[in-house]
Amino acid sequence: MTSLDDLPIRDDLRGLTPYGAPQLEVPVRLNVNENAYRVPEAVALDIVQEIARSLPDANRYPDREFDTLRAGFAAYLGHGLQPEQIWAGNGSNEVLQHVLQAFGGPGRSLLSFTPTYSMYPLLAQGVGMRWVPVPRAADFTLTPDAVRGAIVEHDPDVVFLCSPNNPTGTAIGLDVIEAAAEAARGIVLVDEAYAEFAHDRSQTALTLLDRFPRLLVSRTMSKAFAFAGIRVGYLAAHPAVVDALRLVRLPYHLSAITQAAAIAALRHSDEMLSRVDSLREQRDRIVDELTALGLQPYPSDSNFVLVGGIDDPKAAFQALLDRGILVRDVGLPGTLRITAGTPGETTALLAAMAALTGQ
Template identity: 70%
Template sequence: MTSLDDLPIRDDLRGKSPYGAPQKHVPVALNVNENTHPIPEDVAHDIVARVAAAIIGLNRYPDREFTELRTALARYLGHDLVPEQLWAANGSNEVLQHVLQAFGGPGRTALGFGPTYSMYGLLSSGTGTGWIAADRDGDFELSPETAVAAIERHDPDVVLLCSPNNPTGTPLSLETIAAVADAARGVVVVDEAYHEFADPGTPSALTLLEGRPRLLVSRTMSKAFAFAGARVGYLAAAPAVIDALRLVRLPYHLSALTQAAALGALAHADEMLAMVDEIRAQRERITRELRGLGFHPYRSGANFVLFGGVADPHAVFEALLDRGILIREIGLPGCLRVTAGTEAETTAFLEAMASFAPSTAANA
């Protein structure tokens, strides 16, 4: 039987592994930062009605420019954005792929600050873009000085800033973002996939767009909107950047069904986001109680918590899985990551973690 090694794939893809988190059916799944709260029933019915109406016209191609959706996204984001400044695709991963196709490629480089979202490196490889992982400061923070020094050292064509960072949850200051945007020669993408979970009043990088034509701000509906299965990501930038992304997208890349579903969710944005406060409360509860157990939770502005102080992360991961609780091994020594779920899910996780507490081991 032919194996992957027998096929004439690109040399730069040999030996690489595809992105993937464990997909297991368990009672408590807290491993991929989904919003574990269900879509409100009345909102679901409206979305179903909109999708049903779209089905009648599936014999025709969808609106290639998804004009109504871009208008709704601009309205949702505010900041005086207009539809011409909005882009959307099948998840923010495809949005970022479009950016790398347009501004990266062979002979060009993309830079991020590790540890960060693993798809950045994979998307770079897939587009023939060289990937540079620069270092962060202690506790996964990123100061303006550290960030600008990396930009000046490597002179990348694309900079990817995850704000807050995944997998660490670390918030990123506007000061650092502005410093990078002003220092970089190429485009700077601020990935705000988890921005809605930040502490109230936390400013968005959208406030920095004016006067910075090479600054791009990416978002997703997967997290706060509980829309992971719909695959809708979007981006705000100068109209010229949107024109560049048109050059690389596939024709009619957003289906009529996707557009209809996204419009339905955005029409009920307030209701869809009503669970964000509860998720934020569970995140703070996880941080507080893990610290009380003797673990080291890191600062998080997302819907998850990275925590250290785990003597054997894989053993704890497997023990939790045996109890029907799935969290995430991310390869950082002594660390695991858990999504902030419902109150019941959080309780199940914390009760299970109590038996692995460093403080418990110290007193044994």
């Protein structure tokens, strides 16, 4: 029988494993930073109706420029953004891929500060870029001087800054982003996938777009809008950047159904953000109560908490799983990453953690 090793795949792909996390049916799933709340029934009904209106024309290709959706994202983001400054794709990963396809490629480099989102090096590899990981400080923070120094030293073509950072939850100050935008000769992208969960939502790189034409800010509907299963990501940037992304997108890459679902969901942004507020409360509850148990959760502006002070993460992971609670071992020594869930899920998690710590 033919195996993967027998196929003429690219040499740099040999020995790799696909990106992914366990998808297990357990009572409490807190491992992949999904929104713990289902889409509200009224919102789901509106989405279904919007999709139904689009279906009779499904024999035609969808709006290639997704103008209505871009206008919806511009209105949602605010900050004076116009539709021509918006791009979107099938999840923020596709949007990041478009950026690297347009501004990266063989002979070019992508720099980011680790630990960070594990898809970045994979996306770089996919387009033949060189990956340049620069370690963060011990507490996972970044300073303007550190960022500026790394960019000057490595002279990357593209810089990715994840804020709040995954998997640590660490926010990046606007002064850090300004330092990166001033030092870089190429593209600086700020990945704000978890921005709606920040303690201060006003601290967004969107406020800097007018000053830096090579600054991009990406977002996703997966987290705040509970749309992980629909796959919609987007970014805001200078209109010229959007023109560049058009050069690499596949034809009609956003289906009519995807566009309809996202347009309808945006009409309910206030209701969806109220669910976000509940998740922020549970995140802070996890930080407070695990601290009281003697563990070391890191400050988080995301919908998850990186918990330090765990002697044996693999054993703790399995012990939680045996209790029906799925979390994530991201490979950082002495840590587990835990997504904020509903109040009931948080209660179950905290009870399990108390039992594991003997309290």
